[in-house]
Amino acid sequence: MTTKEALINYCLRIGDTSLILGQRMSEWCSNGPILEEDIAMTNIALDHIGQARTMLTYAGELEGKGRTEDDFAYKRHEREYYNSLLSERPNGHFGDTVARNFLQSAYFYHLYSALSSSKDNMIAAHAAKSLKEVTYHLRHSAEWVVRLGDGTEESKEKIQTSFDEIWEYTGDLFEMNEVDDVLIKEGIAINQTEIKAKWDKTVDEVLVRAKLQRPKDAYMHSGRLNAIHSEYLGHLLAEMQFLPRAYPDAKW
Amino acid sequence: MNYTKEQIWQFLAEIPDPEIPVITIEELGVLRDVEILPDKVIVTITPTYTGCPAMKLFEDDIIKTLHSNGIENVEIKMVYSPAWTTDWMSDKAKEKLEKYGIAPPVSGSQDKGFLFESGPKTVRCPQCKSTNTTLKSQFGSTACKALYSCNNCLEPFDYFKCI
Numbered sequence: 001m002t003t004k005e006a007l008i009n010y011c012l013r014i015g016d017t018s019l020i021l022g023q024r025m026s027e028w029c030s031n032g033p034i035l036e037e038d039i040a041m042t043n044i045a046l047d048h049i050g051q052a053r054t055m056l057t058y059a060g061e062l063e064g065k066g067r068t069e070d071d072f073a074y075k076r077h078e079r080e081y082y083n084s085l086l087s088e089r090p091n092g093h094f095g096d097t098v099a100r101n102f103l104q105s106a107y108f109y110h111l112y113s114a115l116s117s118s119k120d121n122m123i124a125a126h127a128a129k130s131l132k133e134v135t136y137h138l139r140h141s142a143e144w145v146v147r148l149g150d151g152t153e154e155s156k157e158k159i160q161t162s163f164d165e166i167w168e169y170t171g172d173l174f175e176m177n178e179v180d181d182v183l184i185k186e187g188i189a190i191n192q193t194e195i196k197a198k199w200d201k202t203v204d205e206v207l208v209r210a211k212l213q214r215p216k217d218a219y220m221h222s223g224r225l226n227a228i229h230s231e232y233l234g235h236l237l238a239e240m241q242f243l244p245r246a247y248p249d250a251k252w
Numbered sequence: 253m254n255y256t257k258e259q260i261w262q263f264l265a266e267i268p269d270p271e272i273p274v275i276t277i278e279e280l281g282v283l284r285d286v287e288i289l290p291d292k293v294i295v296t297i298t299p300t301y302t303g304c305p306a307m308k309l310f311e312d313d314i315i316k317t318l319h320s321n322g323i324e325n326v327e328i329k330m331v332y333s334p335a336w337t338t339d340w341m342s343d344k345a346k347e348k349l350e351k352y353g354i355a356p357p358v359s360g361s362q363d364k365g366f367l368f369e370s371g372p373k374t375v376r377c378p379q380c381k382s383t384n385t386t387l388k389s390q391f392g393s394t395a396c397k398a399l400y401s402c403n404n405c406l407e408p409f410d411y412f413k414c415i
Contacts, residue, residue: 022303036399040391047395050303054332125333129302132335132415133395140390142367206367 006182007120008062009082010189012072013224014111014126015055016083019073020233021104022048023240024091033094040140044101047133054126074244078234079227085169088233092162095148095155099162102141102206107173108134110198111190119187142206149210156211163207164215171220173199179225255323260286260293263317270309271394274352277310281340284331292325293318298336301395301415338414350378355400355411375411377402387411 025045032038056069086104091097112134115127148159174192183189207214223229243250264286265278277283277297285296295314299307311328318326338357346356355378374383382404390413392399397410 036389036391039393039399040389043391043395046303046305047301048303050299050301054302121333125331125335129299129332129335132337133301136390136413136415139367146368202367209368 001178001182003182003186003188004062006179007123007188008059009179010123010183011055011059011062013082013084015052015059015072016081017087017104018048018055019052020081020083020236021087021101022046022052023236024087024089024097025101027091028097037094041097044137044140047130047137051126051130051133054129058122058126070244074241078229078237081229081233081237082224082227083229083233084224085172085221085230086166088230088236089166089169090232093158095159096162096166098141098144098148099159099166101137102145103166103170103203104173105134105138105141106199106202106206107195109138110195110202113198114190114195118189123188138202145206145212146210149207149212159210160212163212167215167217168219169221171217172222172224175222175225177225255288255321257286257288260288260318260321260323263321264295264314267310267313267317270306270313272349272352272354274348275341275345277314279342279345279348281336282310292327293323294327294329296329296331298331298334300336304395306394336415338412341412349412350376353378353409354397355409357412357414375400377405377407378409379407380405385409 022045025041025048028038028041029045030038032041052073053069056072059072060067060069084104084107086100086107089096089100091100109131112127112131115123116131118124118127145159148155150156174196176192180189180192184191204214221230261278261283264283265276267277269275269277269280269282280300282297282300283295284298285294287294287296295318297307297310297314307330314328315326341357349356355375358373358375375385375387376383377385377400380402382402384403385400386403387398388401388408389399392410396412396415398413399408400411401408
């Protein structure tokens with residue numbers, strides 16, 4: 001595997017996770033529990049879609065076959081997507097969304113902190129830029145974890161269940177393959193075990209503050225690296241890609 | 253090319269932000285560079301937020317402004333590094349923001365606090381100037397703003413948040 005091939009795949013992992021989480025967050029538009037949260041969640045959706053655009057555009061440039069960000073977003077099938085299994089989990093109730101976003105945002109926060117000094121200029125610039133945005137996402141979700149966890153009996157029970165149910169999708173975030181080996185050697189990517197250590201610390205800090213139990217590590221699903229997904233991604237793509245597939249090359 | 257770089261910069265410096273028309277793309281720090289080549293003009297800009305929908309309007313306005321000055325061949329280059337920061341916003345721009353009803357970024361320093369260390373910050377109400385204000389939401393009417401309300405005059409207001 002060449003460095004370029006590895007880098008294209010790496011961009012898709014980051015870009016796809018941002019895109020799918022952005023799409024998920026946009027599903028909250030007009031469905032938020034309160035107006036402020038409706039606005040917050042659609043703001044976060046927009047940030048993620050912006051981040052996805054940068055990475056998918058860059059993947060297209062590296063590939064050199066003329067594929068645009070839209071080609072990547074709308075013309076790939078489920079088995080060509082490299083997003084995390086966590087990002088495609090359904091929104092569920094507000095607490096489910098908060099738990100998912102917190103775990104994914106803590107990952108992005110530490111990933112982008114590390115990638116800000118990547119030897120690939122575009123990855124470094126994207127990471128430094130996105131870090132500013134995901135810092136707000138992390139703080140937003142962490143505050144809600146605490147508010148719900150240290151809230152009423154009902155909110156505590158609900159968000160604890162959210163964490164317990166989603167935990168088995170977190171292992172997938174930290175898996176590595178040949179792509180990582182090639183890019184770590186070049187100083188472009190970061191070893192996921194380093195991210196995992198920092199992620200653990202952040203997650204523990206927030207869960208303790210929220211008076212919640214950290215779920216026990218047991219069976220972990222795997223799939224992201226091989227573009228294998230849960231049943232939910234296909235449904236999400238069907239909705240997201242409907243228009244460009246039904247009306248190819250439609251223009252506004 | 254009949255214009256100097258400074259002249260072209262001047263044309264572009266007057267383009268207002270489409271969302272906040274009291275400040276220009278120059279004052280905002282979005283306009284980064286102008287380069288004159290024999291066959292075209294390259295304008296370099298940087299996004300405030302990666303998903304900011306105003307960026308497309310910035311691009312259209314730049315092209316329109318240069319076309320109206322007889323410069324036909326324009327290329328827009330988007331750069332991400334150094335990442336845009338509210339530190340680039342001039343004091344004059346901050347004053348204009350406050351007059352417009354948006355509380356400007358406080359002290360111009362980046363709010364680096366992560367998780368809970370960020371602490372409460374004193375944000376002044378742009379209407380009555382009271383500092384007795386409360387953060388309602390970190391996310392406001394656009395990606396770059398947070399939502400506050402004033403405990404003195406009871407008006408809600410936008411705060412241009414530090415990044």
